[in-house]
Each structure stands twice: as C-alpha cells, then as structure tokens.
Amino acid sequence: MSENHDIAIIGGGIMGCAAALRLASGGMAPIVLDRGDLGQGASGVNAGTLSLQIKRVRLMPYALKGHEEWARMGDAVGFRRTGGYTLAFTEREAELLTERQTLKAEAGAPIEFVTNNQVLSAEPNLTRRVLAASYCHEDGYANSSLTGQYYRGRLREASVPYRERCAVTSITRDTQGFVLHTGGPPIKARRILLAAGAWLKPVAAMLGVDLPVNARINTVSVTERMPPLFATVIGHATGLLTMKQKGNGTILIGGGWQGRGTPQEGRGEVIADSLIPNLSLAQFALPKLGQARVLRSWTGFEANVPDFYPLAGELPGVPDAFVLGCVRGGYTIGPYIGRLMGDFILGHSPEMPLFNPGRDFEKDAT
Template sequence: MSDQTTYDIAIIGGGIMGCATALRVAEGGMSAIVLDQGDLGQGASGVNAGTLSLQIKRVKLMPYALKGHHLWEEMGDAVGFAKTGGYTLAFNAREAEMLQERQTLKADAGAPIEFVSNNRLRAAEPNLTQKVEAASFCAEDGYANSSLTGQYYRGRLRDASIPYREGCKVTAIDRGTVFTLQTPQGPTRATRILLAAGAWLKPLAALLDVDLPVNARVNTVSVTERMPALMSSVIGHATGLLTMKQKANGTVLVGGGWQGIGTPQEGRGTVNAATVKPNLALAQYAVPALAKARVTRSWTGFEANVPDFYPLAGALPGITDAYVLGCVRGGYTIGPYIGQLMGESILGREPEMPLFDPGRDFEKDMI
C-alpha cells in the first residue's frame, strides 16, 4: 500500500483515547489517521470488565471521571451503557474505616457518593451477604459493554472521514521534515504523531530513543454462565479487589485487578488460576448464590501505568511535534474525555482541564 498523503497527525493506537483524540483534532480541521497493530478497540479498551464506577476512581482524577462518565452516558445503547447505581461493601471494621475515609474524599471531590444503612442495602440487593459492616452507594455508577468499543469508534471514524488502518504495526519511526512511520502496509507520513498505544507505549517510544517509565498490569476478568437475577447494581469491595455486575442476559462479570501472567511484548497475557480463585471467592462471599455458578471463561487484558499511576498526557519529552497519551488507571471511564483534552492541546488550544506532563518527576507526584 502506498499512501503519498502527509497527514497533520498520525495516531498510533486505536483504543478509546487514540480514537477520541482523532475525532477532536479532525473537528478542529486537522487531517488525521489512526494506526493500530490489531483491531480498533481490542486492547485494554475492549477486554476490560466495562465498569463505570466513580467509587473506584482516584480523588485527583474525579473531575475527569465525572466528565468521562457523562460522555459514556451520551453514547448510550451504542456502547451498551447502563446506569444501575453501585454499592461498595466493607466486611469488617478495618474495611469500614477504609471505606469511610476514601469515599468521603471522593464525595468531597464531586462524586455523588453516600453511605447507606444495611436495611437500605438489603432492600435493594437482597442476595448480598448479611455480613456487611458498611456500604457506600453512587447512583451514577454503571457499566458499558467493552466488546462494543471497536465497533463504536470504527463507525465514528468512518462518519468523520478519518482513515484508519488495522493490523498495522509501526516498526520504525523516521524523523525528518515530517515523521515517517514504517509499517507492513507501507509508510505513513505525518507532521505530528501521537503515541496512544496503551501497554505498548514503552517499546513504541523507544523507536524515538525515549525511555518512558511504563509498566503493564495483567488484569483478569471472569464471566459466569447465565444465572437468575442476583444483583441489579454494580457491586464492589472497599479494597478495590472486586468489581461485579450482572448483565441483562444473566451472566455475571467479575473483576478487581487480580493479575495474570505475561507481558505486552510476548502477546496476550494468560490467566493465573492462583489469582482467579481468590477473586471468585470474594465474589462468592459477597453474593453467596454465586457458589452455584459455573465460570465459562476468564481472560486477561494489559493495563499500562507509570510509577505515580496518573496519566501520561502531553508532549513527548525531547521530541518536537510528538505527543503521548495513556497509562490512566481507570482509563475506560476517563478515556473519551482525556482524549478530547489531548485533541484540544494538539490543536493549540487551552484544554478545559489540565493534562499530565509526561516529563514530570514521578517520584514527587506519588501521593
């Protein structure tokens, strides 16, 4: 394939953040192209549990999560959005103290979180364990269907006449008067580039001799067979080690950041039974009827992070006209919004909220 076009920007990575950025810069008049080594939205954007819970977001990121959550709601049925409300549970005094402290801070940051009595909890979710010490509730919590991510953004890019290439791994980046990206489908030329490749950011930046301090978590998600109605809300745990929801078809999705095995460079990660078991045990403790459920599948997905667990969003250090976006803990919720902010910055505009300097002192910001 020979493409003689020189685009205003080439975006490497066709997940939520890369696609959202492409849409915003195109709205601002730039010509953009999106390249993905696999299929659009099939990395972290497409293999996570789809939880849209404000209760599990970091305080500093809450304003971004609120904006992102609103965008998911606007997407609606196209992404399988459901606002169910969500409960976060504590099973002992230590967890209750943790819940009180953390959720109070998040409520102060703008999340509509409240603490609820056991009577109210049991009236709403009668299949939960009776061994609940404390619980918080957020009416805005819910979920979307992450498997629809690629289909949704593929349609949005087509509607905006933004070209995209799937199965198009960038193997080299040559710097001259413009950037030339070498791929199996031929070279792509652009005046600017955005690295938005999630867990693959580190080797991608290395093509420009930039060392990004990116690590990758190998999060595991499991799904059960179809079950009778067991819960109507998103259910979480004070430690963050459990997120759970029942879909309209009766299947129950169970996550919580338990780790699988592997690295992005080795391909897709693999499930570790030693971590799946405690994840499912915690789910069963919260909802005892899950003891009767068979797990039909467990899978992993890579989640990129840097040492302070805040995003990379801004200019790539030392490389003119190159940008990086990724490494957001809770990126599924925040992704559509931070992609818009990144687009505004690339267009030379002042973003509505500040971005996160990729060249910052990570040790200093680890609070």
C-alpha cells in the first residue's frame, strides 16, 4: 500500500529538514527521506565552523540570517559564539585578507582589522609571526554531530514523518504527481524537493535533468584533549584553515583540504598529501599543537556547482519539482535558506531572493 503526501523531500540534511519544518508550519504534509541517517551527510561531518569571515560577499546577508538561526537553536546544537580571528603570515596573504574582509564588512559582516598585539593579547598561544589579522565577534561554531539528533526531535514535534536508510532508486509520475520507489511500498507525493547534497546529480537524473553538480571531499581532523590553548575560532587568509577548541579540550581542524573518492563509492578517503599540509598550517598558527596527537581524520562530501552559489528554486523542465543545495558554506546558511525554500514552495514571497537552478553558471560565476 502506498503513502500519499503533499511533498516528498529527498535528503535529510539541514536544508531538507529546515524546508520540511517550514512547509509543515505552512499547512503542507511533507515526508523526509534519506539514504542514510538524518544529518549524517555534509551536515553532520563538517568542522562546525560558523564564521562570517569565510563567506562569499554575495551570500553575506544569508550567512547573517543563518547565524541568527543557529543562535536560536542554542545548546541543542552545541552553538557557541566565541568570536574569531583570521590570520595572514605573508605580505601576499595580508593583501588578500585586506581585500576580502573589506568587501565582506561592506556587505554587512561585523569584521574589523586588528593588530598583531591585539591578537596575541587575546590569544597568547598563537604564533608571533602574524602579519595582519581581522576579527569578527559573531564568529563561532556548532557541534555538527548533533545535527541529526536535533532535526529528528524537531520533525517529531511537528509530526513530520521521516524515513532513514531509505534510498530512492527511481522516480516515476502518475496523474497525481510523483511516485518514489525505495524498495518498500511506493511513496506518492504531489510535489518533490531534491535536497540530497552530493547525491543531487544522480537523483535529478531520475527526472531527466542533468545538474552540473560536483562534490568536494573535505578533510577534518580532531586531536586528543588538550589544556585550554585558545578560545576563539582561528582561520587563515586563504581559507585553508579553520580551527577551534571545544569545551572538552579537543581541537577540530579543517580548511577544505581535499581527500579522495566519490559520493557513489561511499565515504571518502583521507590522503596524506592533503592532511599533512593542513596540520602543518594549523601547527604554524598554534605552535603548541605540536604536542597534541591527532586521534582521527575523516572526510565529508560538499556539493557545488560551477559558480559555487546555491541551487534553490524550481527544477528546470519538471513541474512541481524543486531543488535545494550545492553551496560552499551550506552549514551556516542551511537553516535559513531551507526556510526560504519552504516559503517559495508554499507560494509566499521569500524574504530574500533564491538562486535559479536554471541559470547560466558561467555568466554568474562572479
């Protein structure tokens, strides 16, 4: 016997779950389907950094709203507003820092430039070789491993059904909408939202749409527990380092260094050629990190399209089908853009513009 819903959402990460909650509050009956567990794709394996200093200028208004959403979630997702420093160690990095952070400040981020003495006064364990730095008091982090637990609770509270370990293998259409085949009873829905992250391309192909989706394989590492060494989020002018010390003393190190693999092959593979320079840069910024053992390194897939902006809108050529995903920094803006997507599907005018999935990606890659 088949199930019938107003909309089926394929993908139970932050964006898909946030959209489902907004749709439910607007009177629709959604169902969320995930090939694994809720919040365990990119939403659950990233470093949890919530830094405005590493967001693209055009996305800054969305990132600011995203920060507000994370603050409202609070302790349930391990949210901490710690402030953050972005560091430059060479003249070229200093120029890059000044250029990028000036544009981001003009876009509304509360970023200021600080001196080396100010950085070392706040974080005395950092290297003395800081040439330039910026600071944002809004920066912080959340615990990405709590993503699934949080959204399971929110979906249950809203009486939104969800299915974990429920991979959609094909999608057909009937007179009433879409039929999703999962190996169990068919799931029917009048509308469909694709929010499958790094798996968006094969899911869209089930509907005959070729989305230009690629996947980055980002590496994250965690150390053993250490005495308190720093209190803020630390980044690098190139974007190749994010670092924060959690309340239990462990230090999370990220920065987008690439591993190896594809979403279709399962979990990606950590490779030494990326891991070693990532850890070396972290130790350069924080010399006492050399006393710590790395307990674990892992990878997570991050979907993107050529211009690195989101896909958020109607799926080209397929009536009643929508797509949401594919952006660097999706962890930060996810709760907010998911809500915007829900408004759009409900027929409301979103508070901010969405991102046309049918756009000319080469023209818009600015």
